[in-house]
Structure formats: C-alpha cells, structure tokens
Amino acid sequence: MRNWLRTFLxxxxxxxxVYMLGAVALWVIVMIILPQLFMLDFSFRNNWQQIDPSRMGxxxxxxxxxxxxxxxxxxxxxxxxxxxxxxxxxxxxxxxAIFVTLFDxxxxxxxxxxxxxxxxxxxxxxxxxxxxxxxxxxxxLRAFAFRILFGEEGTINAILMGIGVLSDPIDxxxxxxxxxxxxxxxxxxxxxxxxxxVIESLDKNQIEAARDLxxxxxxxxxxxxxxxxxxxxxxxxxxxxxxxAGALAAPQILGGPSSLWFTQIIYQxxxxxxxxxxxxxxAIVLMLTCVLLVLILMKLFKVKIGEIGR
Amino acid sequence: MSADVQLDNVWVxxxxxxxxxxxxxxxxxxxxxxxxxxxxxxxxxxxxxxxGFQHPSTGRILIGGKDMSGIGPNRRxxxxxxxxxxxxxxxxxxxxxxxxLEVKGMNKKARRKKADxxxxxxxxxxxxxxxxxxxxxGQKQRVAVARALCAEPEVLLLDEPxxxxxxxxxxxxxxxxxxxxxxxxxxxxxxxxxxxxxxxMSDRVAVMRQGVVDQIGDGTTVYDHPETAFVASFVxxxxxxxxxxxxxxxxxxxxxxxxxxxxxxxxxxxxxxxxDDAVVFVRPESIHFCGDxxxxxxxxxxxxxxxxxFEGHFWHLALKTESGHDIRMSVMNDGxxxxxxxxxxxxxxxxxxxxIALAPGELAAD
Numbered sequence: 001m002r003n004w005l006r007t008f009l010x011x012x013x014x015x016x017x018v019y020m021l022g023a024v025a026l027w028v029i030v031m032i033i034l035p036q037l038f039m040l041d042f043s044f045r046n047n048w049q050q051i052d053p054s055r056m057g058x059x060x061x062x063x064x065x066x067x068x069x070x071x072x073x074x075x076x077x078x079x080x081x082x083x084x085x086x087x088x089x090x091x092x093x094x095x096x097a098i099f100v101t102l103f104d105x106x107x108x109x110x111x112x113x114x115x116x117x118x119x120x121x122x123x124x125x126x127x128x129x130x131x132x133x134x135x136x137x138x139x140x141l142r143a144f145a146f147r148i149l150f151g152e153e154g155t156i157n158a159i160l161m162g163i164g165v166l167s168d169p170i171d172x173x174x175x176x177x178x179x180x181x182x183x184x185x186x187x188x189x190x191x192x193x194x195x196x197x198v199i200e201s202l203d204k205n206q207i208e209a210a211r212d213l214x215x216x217x218x219x220x221x222x223x224x225x226x227x228x229x230x231x232x233x234x235x236x237x238x239x240x241x242x243x244x245a246g247a248l249a250a251p252q253i254l255g256g257p258s259s260l261w262f263t264q265i266i267y268q269x270x271x272x273x274x275x276x277x278x279x280x281x282x283a284i285v286l287m288l289t290c291v292l293l294v295l296i297l298m299k300l301f302k303v304k305i306g307e308i309g310r
Numbered sequence: 311m312s313a314d315v316q317l318d319n320v321w322v323x324x325x326x327x328x329x330x331x332x333x334x335x336x337x338x339x340x341x342x343x344x345x346x347x348x349x350x351x352x353x354x355x356x357x358x359x360x361x362g363f364q365h366p367s368t369g370r371i372l373i374g375g376k377d378m379s380g381i382g383p384n385r386r387x388x389x390x391x392x393x394x395x396x397x398x399x400x401x402x403x404x405x406x407x408x409x410x411l412e413v414k415g416m417n418k419k420a421r422r423k424k425a426d427x428x429x430x431x432x433x434x435x436x437x438x439x440x441x442x443x444x445x446x447x448g449q450k451q452r453v454a455v456a457r458a459l460c461a462e463p464e465v466l467l468l469d470e471p472x473x474x475x476x477x478x479x480x481x482x483x484x485x486x487x488x489x490x491x492x493x494x495x496x497x498x499x500x501x502x503x504x505x506x507x508x509x510x511m512s513d514r515v516a517v518m519r520q521g522v523v524d525q526i527g528d529g530t531t532v533y534d535h536p537e538t539a540f541v542a543s544f545v546x547x548x549x550x551x552x553x554x555x556x557x558x559x560x561x562x563x564x565x566x567x568x569x570x571x572x573x574x575x576x577x578x579x580x581x582x583x584x585x586d587d588a589v590v591f592v593r594p595e596s597i598h599f600c601g602d603x604x605x606x607x608x609x610x611x612x613x614x615x616x617x618x619x620f621e622g623h624f625w626h627l628a629l630k631t632e633s634g635h636d637i638r639m640s641v642m643n644d645g646x647x648x649x650x651x652x653x654x655x656x657x658x659x660x661x662x663x664x665x666i667a668l669a670p671g672e673l674a675a676d
Contacts, residue, residue: 203394203396205392205393205394205396206396206398208363208383208390208392208396209390209392209396209397209398210398210409211382211383211384212361212362212363212383212384212388212389212390212461213384213389213409213410213413213457213458213461214384214385214410214413214414214461215384215409215413216384216413219413223398223401223409223412224398227400228400
C-alpha cells in the first residue's frame with residue numbers, strides 16, 4: 001500500500017494525486033458509505049421525532065429491532081401470524097422483478113447477439129440509434145405514454161377490438177401487463193449493452209467452428225456463445241433485477257390499483273407516514289435481499305465479481 | 311473414407327470484386343492438395359466455399375460426386391481448421407476434440423474414449439483434462455487437428471494453420487501433418503502463402519493469383535516447369551531478364567535482353583514464337599561462377615558483387631551487371647566454392663536447361 005502510494009505520488013505529482021484521491025474518497029465515503037450508514041442507523045431507532053420529540057437523544061433513544069419486527073409481524077394488535085400485506089408485497093415484488101429480468105434477458109439476448117455478430121456497419125448503427133433514442137423521453141413521460149397505450153380505452157385495446165380479436169376491452173393496467181411491459185422496457189439497454197459487449201469480443205471463428213463440426217444454431221448458443229457471454233448476462237441481469245426491484249415511478253404510474261410495489265410502501269413510510277426509521281428498515285431489507293439473491297445467482301452460475309466489471 | 315472434390319466453373323463475387331474467377335479443378339480422394347498464393351488471391355474464399363461458409367456466385371462444388379449447393383457447413387462431409395484454430399477456450403482439451411460427437415448425441419464415456427484415441431494419434435496422450443489455454447502453440451495445433459478429425463470428415467480443410475508457429479515447430483508440424491494425413495487416409499486441402507509448406511507436404515499444388523488458378527501440378531512441376539511468369543516468380547526465387555525472342559529451335563529459345571543474348575528452355579504449355587516479348591527466368595541456385603571460359607551451352611554474364619549474406623548452408627549473393635541489372639545467386643557452402651571480395655568483377659553463368667523463357671505477365675511482389 002505504501003509503495004503503491006509512493007509510485008502514485010511520483011507519477012502524478014502532489015497536486016493531481018491529492019485531487020484524485022480526494023475525489024475518489026469523496027465519492028466512496030460521502031456518496032456511498034455515509035448515506036447507507038445513516039440508513040442503517042435510522043432503521044434501528046424508534047420514531048421519537050413523531051411520537052415525542054423531547055425523548056430524542058435521551059435515555060430512551062436506544063437501538064431497537066422494532067422496525068424490522070413491524071415488517072415481519074405488523075402492529076401488536078395484528079390478528080394474523082405475520083404482517084400479511086407488507087410481506088406479501090415484498091415477495092411479490094421480488095418475484096415480479098425476477099420475472100421482469102428473465103423477460104428482458106429473453107428479449108435482449110437475441111438483439112445483443114444480432115448487434116454483436118450479425119449486423120454490420122450502417123445497419124448496426126441504425127439499430128443502436130433506434131434502441132437509444134426512445135430513452136431521450138424521460139421516464140415519467142414514457143410511463144404515462146404506456147398508460148395511454150395499455151389503458152382500457154387505449155391504443156392496443158382499440159386495435160384489438162377494431163380487428164375483432166376482442167369484443168370487450170382488457171384492462172391491461174389492472175392486470176399488471178402495463179407495469180411489466182413498462183419495467184421491462186425501462187431497462188432493456190442495461191441488459192443489451194453488457195451482453196453485446198461480451199459477445200462482440202467472441203471470435204467469429206468459434207461460432208463457425210462449432211457450425212462446421214455439425215452444431216445446430218441452438219447448440220452453438222448453448223455451448224459456445226452463452227458460456228462465453230455469461231459475465232455479460234450476469235451483469236445485465238443484476239442491473240435489471242436491482243433496478244426493477246427498486247423502481248418507484250413505473251409502479252406508481254403503471255401499477256394496478258390492487259398491486260403495490262414494495263418501494264411504494266417504503267415511500268409511504270418516509271413520506272406520508274413520516275416514519276423514516278421504519279422506511280429505512282424496509283429499504284435495508286429490500287437491498288440486502290437483492291444483494292443476497294445476486295450473490296447466490298453468481299455462485300450458481302460460477303461468475304466472479306471481477307468478471308462482471310469487464 | 312475420403313472423397314474427391316470437384317469445382318465446376320466456380321465464381322465468387324463480392325459486389326464488383328471478383329474473389330474467385332472461374333475455378334475448375336478436381337481434387338482426388340485421399341490427395342494432399344494445396345492452394346498456394348499471396349494474400350488476397352482468393353484462396354481462403356475458395357476454401358470457405360468448399361466448407362460451405364461462402365456460396366459460389368455461379369458454378370458448382372461437388373464433394374464425393376454430390377452437389378453441395380444449398381447444403382450448410384454443418385451438413386457437409388468437411389471439417390475446417392481455422393487459421394487461429396478457434397478452439398473453444400471454455401472447454402477442456404477432450405471436450406474440444408469430441409465436440410462433433412457431442413453434437414451427434416454420443417454419450418460421455420464413448421466421447422472420452424474417442425478423444426483419447428485421437429490424442430494418441432496426434433501425439434498428445436494424457437492431455438485430455440487440460441484446458442486449451444494451458445497448451446503451447448504446437449499442442450493447440452494438434453488439438454485442432456484432432457478436433458477436426460473427430461468429426462470423421464471425408465475432406466479436411468486447413469486454412470494456413472501453421473502460420474503462427476515458429477520456424478522449427480512449423481517444419482516439424484509439416485512432417486506431422488503429412489503423416490497424419492496418410493494415417494487418416496482422407497483428402498486434405500491446404501491453404502498457404504508459404505511455398506515451402508505447399509511444396510513439402512502436397513501431392514499437388516494449385517498456384518493462385520488474383521482469383522485465378524494459374525497452374526496445377528506436383529511440387530517439382532510447379533517449381534521446375536512454371537507455365538506463367540507469376541508462377542515462376544512466386545514459387546521460389548527467380549531472376550528475370552526481359553527481352554524479345556530472336557529464335558525458337560527444338561523448344562529452346564534465344565532471347566535478346568539488356569544483358570545480351572540468353573538461351574533457355576521454353577514451356578510446352580505456354581509456347582513462344584519468334585518476335586514475342588519474353589522473360590527469361592533463372593533460379594539463384596542455377597547460377598554459378600564459371601571462371602574465364604564459358605562453355606558453349608552456357609549463358610555467360612559479367613557482374614559486380616554488390617553484397618553477400620551467409621545463411622549457413624548457402625551464401626546468398628547480390629550482383630549487378632554492367633547494364634545495371636540485379637542478379638541474385640546462391641552458392642552452396644561446401645568449402646569448394648570461390649570466395650570473392652565485395653566490388654570484385656565476377657564472371658557467372660547458367661545453362662540453357664537452368665533457364666526458362668515465358669510470356670511476360672504479372673510478377674509476384676517481393
């Protein structure tokens with residue numbers, strides 16, 4: 001470490017070195033570590049701010065599990081054996097995020113492969129533009145546009161009824177179709193580009209060699225392309241999963257009236273509930289669960305954390 | 311089993327660019343056949359057309375008498391060894407080798423057994439469990455050969471697979487490949503720009519230039535009896551003297567050049583007549599010191615020794631004639647040849663049989 005510091009100083013000079021190290025330290029400590037530590041600290045406290053501000057910082061302001069207990073079992077007079085609403089929403093959110101991730105993977109792998117190995121020059125550039133330009137529209141606007149598209153009197157229903165496939169409109173919003181489509185679409189680039197990056201570096205001859213040895217297309221992908229693309233696939237899945245589990249705007253706008261996303265509950269605790277400690281606890285549980293799931297996935301598919309960064 | 315490969319008027323065009331121009335030839339079953347040519351001559355395109363990765367624009371390719379049009383590379387009785395080998399880096403050596411069997415759905419035990427047999431054949435016994443990244447260049451080469459042979463192809467196609475190896479290993483692998491071909495008894499089609507490889511390994515060589523097959527023949531024919539100026543200049547080294555044919559008698563030509571009157575053989579496949587422009591080609595090893603008196607059947611020149619290189623078994627000399635023409639000559643280092651100082655004027659000569667007159671044409675770039 002000391003040696004590394006010395007060569008770093010020698011190479012960049014004192015001024016630049018202090019700036020670079022300072023910037024990195026600021027980034028890591030102020031932007032990443034401190035906020036999470038505050039959240040962690042909050043999550044173990046009573047909400048004295050609202051109940052009785054005078055007891056803040058007093059002898060009663062001690063660490064407690066009360067917020068985590070609430071997430072699991074609800075209020076003391078809850079007749080159920082556990083906090084049915086919150087726990088159900090939590091698991092439904094996780095499962096739905098997994099579903100969105102798989103959907104994106106199925107959709108984006110062929111696109112990424114096509115971009116990386118099949119399309120050339122102008123065609124590839126055009127396709128990339130077509131993928132990127134829609135994201136110039138901001139997230140809220142896009143979500144509302146999806147609402148118009150999928151609404152009971154929306155474009156899709158109008159078309160389906162117009163050509164006679166449906167006699168009565170389907171409420172895609174109530175059925176959560178709009179939510180999954182919106183979430184899925186929101187993160188396709190985060191799935192496509194990591195996979196594209198990896199497949200692009202795959203030697204075309206490998207694909208041809210497999211084909212020459214008699215492989216069907218399916219087997220070429222299963223035995224040559226997908227194993228090679230695994231770091232990219234994991235990286236894409238991780239991002240899409242984390243972001244969709246943590247999404248707020250899309251569920252808020254596109255979610256049906258009966259379906260809550262776990263982030264909406266967190267938001268309620270922070271905002272309307274004015275209970276930051278409870279909101280923090282919920283957020284920490286969501287984050288840790290997501291991280292744990294990703295780590296299990298990586299273990300399962302034998303991907304090392306360093307490979308994801310490529 | 312080996313199959314013959316027949317090309318019928320094969321053209322391959324990319325837009326306006328013609329990569330292969332009207333190739334028609336037959337490669338016999340069990341033959342070691344090489345396409346030799348400089349880079350960009352269309353030899354790789356031709357190989358890809360035989361393997362099925364490239365469709366001929368017109369013409370037909372028949373393997374074992376069967377028309378291959380519309381048949382994909384995965385269903386042809388060919389196996390291709392890529393220039394960069396294209397081994398699968400995430401599989402072990404034995405999984406690489408037995409990949410073709412995995413495709414056919416053979417069980418693991420039988421695949422492993424076959425892979426071990428092939429490892430034996432390519433002289434890599436017991437290396438099956440290594441990852442391909444752990445192997446040396448020559449070992450990877452052998453694994454690539456084994457992987458291709460495992461598909462039990464009737465025709466094995468090799469795209470300059472030795473070009474990445476160092477000289478010693480390359481020479482060793484030449485012998486090895488030839489031996490493997492004879493053991494396996496299948497047709498080998500080999501692509502190379504290295505005439506040494508083509509001449510040492512092949513039964514027959516096709517010399518290609520700008521999409522055209524210039525000449526097909528065995529090594530000695532192509533080397534000793536070139537039919538075009540390109541073949542003469544590309545295969546091996548050659549000195550060239552441009553001039554005009556003064557006289558043709560009994561297949562011998564008398565050509566007036568800037569270095570005087572030269573006598574040489576002609577090619578029966580590409581005859582010349584009196585008054586034609588011609589180029590006389592003389593191999594560096596056909597030129598020798600000839601003292602003061604030149605024999606009657608010899609061509610004699612006087613040139614100045616410009617510089618010399620020592621290559622062990624040969625001295626390579628660069629000379630300049632009075633008319634300013636550069637001549638390269640090779641003298642065997644047998645302890646008996648004369649030694650000359652740089653700048654010395656030396657009489658050199660070559661026999662009529664050691665020279666050949668051909669119609670002028672494109673020469674290979676040095």
